[in-house]
Structure formats: structure tokens, C-alpha cells
Amino acid sequence: MIRKVLCGAGTVAASLLLPAVAFAQEAAEAAAPVANPGNNAWMMTATVLVMMMILPGLALFYGGLTRSKNMLSTMTQIGATAALAMLVWIMWGYSMAFGPEAVGGLEAFVSTGSYFLSSVTPDTTAATFSDEVISEYVFVSFQMTFAAITAALVLGATAERMKFSATMLFTVLWLTVVYFPIAHMVWAGGGLLFEMGALDFAGGTVVHINAGVSGLVLAYLLGKRKGYPTEPMPPHSLTLTMVGTGLLWVGWFGFNAGSELEADGFAGLAMINTFVATAAGGLAWMVMEKIAGHKGSALGFCSGIIAGLVAVTPAAGNSGPFGAVVLGIVASLVCYFMVAKIKPAMGYDDSLDAFGIHGIGGIIGAVGTGFVNTMFNGPGNGDAASMMDQVGIQVVAVLVAIAWAAIGTLIVGLIVKFTVGLRVSEETELAGLDIGEHGERAYND
């Protein structure tokens, strides 16, 4: 998401950020830019595609991986978290991430000025990467779905043991302390990592590293599930996980190709990359299983798909198709290693591998973007003088995101722990969170 242009900030924001205010005022007096209906239509489509990734995509993907007694709890936490994130987004999230005004001294981290979307009307527009604009409401909605799915992704690390009330409180605080600032840093004009030249086309840093690292911290704060790792906890429905995987893959085209903010050639590049990196990731995981002496499994295929999708996210418009394939394969292999070897060795309970796949896949993708931006017929649209310079910038951005997410989540997690409490009672955990937290069960048999 960087081509020497302001990303996402509304035209109002753009004019305020420009040093020559007089020119901006003259520009404002000229005819206001009008959104191209074609781009607008594509962005509205992309936005609802991302929505499909949350409900039902992620809900089925994660839900199928839990035990049947926690199916509804997992899906409800995802749905409710996303719904809450949407409301928070229009109240203060958009303002903090992409608001039109700079905060004195803090403009590298947050913005302000459009609380309750006060500055947005059907006539206002948001800049894209060329001289085009899209309707600001569309941009606000598109970015809203990113905030919603990122908050929901974290729950993969905490499934089967976190209180519903804790999930809700955590979501509000975490979005405010962690997500909005990171989104601003990476994607908004004036943001720390944006100005540094970090490439993150569709959210490898903002969404996946952020969610994965936050999930890991929260998993440590929560503690292991009762019985983990001695009791068997196999997924209760890989059928639904496979359905969820398919919905995620389809929705991801909105995620990645939508992040171009226009229906142009770079959206097309992001689209083909989202096909091929994912295909490579899915198969690479199965090959890895075979090499490790097992059978190529359905869950392995699904896991590799997600690893490939995650890895290509930051690179979607910054890599050629073969670079994307390489990213998909590397991410899949490293994620396999993390999930199958490192996690058991370290003993943390990242229930559904939010960190193992999203966190690690995101790091591989973000750093890898620096390489494939110019290698394997990549478009070379970064700012850096050389490939290794770009890689260096990517590494710094990754480290900043990891540190921010880890420290922010630790603070927020501790606040929740000492107010409403993080974890359900032993009785609820044993009976399942469906009955214990929601009073209903997924399957009546």
C-alpha cells in the first residue's frame, strides 16, 4: 500500500496535511473530485467479500477446529467481536486510524477529527493510489471490515476458555490501544511506518502479525486449556473447517484485490497472487506432512491455504505471481514447523494456531515482500534504493508491529483480567462454553 501517494486519507485529510494550505483552499474551490462508479462498485463488492470472511468464513473455520461443546461459543465470539468492532470503528476507530486531523506530536501514531464520522458525507471522497477517488463511506466501510476481522482473528488463540464478557471488553480496549494506532502507522499519510516506506499492501503487518502476536500474548495470559496437551482435543468438524477455508479464500480476494482501492491492473495483480500463493501454500503443507512421514491431510491442506493467504497479503500488489508462489511455499513450510514442532516444544496453548499461522505467516510475508518486490518479476514499487534496503525497512516495520502488539495486548489483557476476569470457571470449561456462556448447544443429538 504505497506508491508515493497518500493512502486512504480523505481529500479533506490530504488537504490539511499538505504544507501549502493556500493551494489546498484553491483546490477545494475547484470542482470537488467525484468517485468513479466502477471503482466504487468494485470496492463495495470487495467490502462485502471481506465481511463474508468473518461470518461465516472465519466462524466456520475456527468453529470446526474446536470441540463440539465450544462450537457456538467460538462462532458467537467471532460474530459479536466483529459487530462490536464495527460500532467502535464509526465512533472513534476511523478517526484514530484515518481521521483528517493530526494530533500534535502524535501524528506518527494516531489521527483525530472525525469522531462519529462527523466529517463524512455522501459527497466526501478518499484518495486512492492514482488521481482517482472513491466515496469516503465506501472507504470507511472497507477499512471497518479489516478492523473487525483482525479483532476476530485474535480469538483463535483464546478459543475454548475465554469468557464472553472478557472477549467483548478486550475487543474495545485492544482496538483502541493496538489496532487503530498500527493501522494508522502503516497505512495513513504521516504514519510512522508509512513514512518509513514499509510495504503492506493488504495488512500482513496490520492484520496478521498484529492479530497473531496479540493472540500469543493473550494465550499466555489466559493459560492452557484444562487437559492440554495430555487430553485429546481433535477438531470436531473438519468438514466445516474446509467450508470455512473456502469462504476465507474467496473473501480474501476482496481483502487483497480490494486494497488497491481501484479496479485496475494492480487489483488484477493482487487477484492472481491471491490465487497462486494460496494454491502453493496448500500443497506445500501436504508435501511437508508427507516428508515428515504422515499422510497429506485435509486440515494440512486448509492450514497451508491460510498460510499462503496470510503470506501473500502484504505482497499482493507488491510481488509478481512467481514471487507470490515462493512466499506461499516458504510460509507454509515455516508455519508447519511452528505448529507441529515449536508449539509443542514451547508448551503454549495457541488453541487454533492464530500465532502459528497468522503471526508467523504474516512475518514471513512482510519480510518476504521486501525480496519479492523486485525479484521474480515483481513490480518494484517500493521506495527503497535497493532490495536489501527495502527488506531492512520491512524488518523494522515487523519489529515495531510485534513490539506494539505485544506490549499493548499485555496492558489491555491485564486490565481485563483484573476487572471482569479473562477465563471461564472450571465447570463451564468442562461442560463447554456453549452451555456455560450462552445457554445453548450447537448440536442436539
Place this chain on the structure above:
Amino acid sequence: MKYIIAIIKPHKLDEVREALGSLGVAGMTASEVKGFGRQKGQTEIYRGAEYSVNMVPKVKIEIAASDALAPQIVETIQNSANSDAIGDGKVFVLDLASAVRIRTGETGDTAL
């Protein structure tokens, strides 16, 4: 009369049924069951986490037969259910005290 219970691999059921049919066996009962013997179950692997499953799916067939036919039945099951692999199953033979055909009230061998 004998009561023959055989635990076999599920995919061998059709073969066993055909072989017994040509032997003149008039009826049998088959059910899907789970259990373990020397095979000790199997292993499932989800994202690298191994779970040993103690119970393996099998098919149990039950046949009531005359004393004359019983040895042939046992031999036929043994031959047709054999795949020379671990977990092929077992055959048990019990003495059967009586049998009644519900519709006609016939008893003994004629009821089979």
C-alpha cells in the same frame, strides 16, 4: 447348534457374505462396532498433534448354525476375511441352547 460371532474388517463384509451365501447360510446379523485387540488402535494427526485412538472400527457378524455346518462356516469366514494384515479379527463359537422362529413357533435346527 452353534452361535458364531466374528469380528472382521469392515471392507471384508461383502466378501464374507458372498462366501457364506454359497455355503448355504440362511441368515446373519451384521453390526458396525468399535474395539481393539492386539492392533491397539490407530493414530490420528491434526496439525502435527498426535492422538492415539484406542478403538478401531470393525464389523461384527453373528450367525446361528447347525452343528454340522458350523465348522465350515468358521473356515469360510477365516478364509474370506483374511488379508494377512494386523487387525483381521477373530471368530468365536458358542454353544446355542435353543432357537425359535417367531412367526411359526418352530424350534431347533428347523428354526434357523
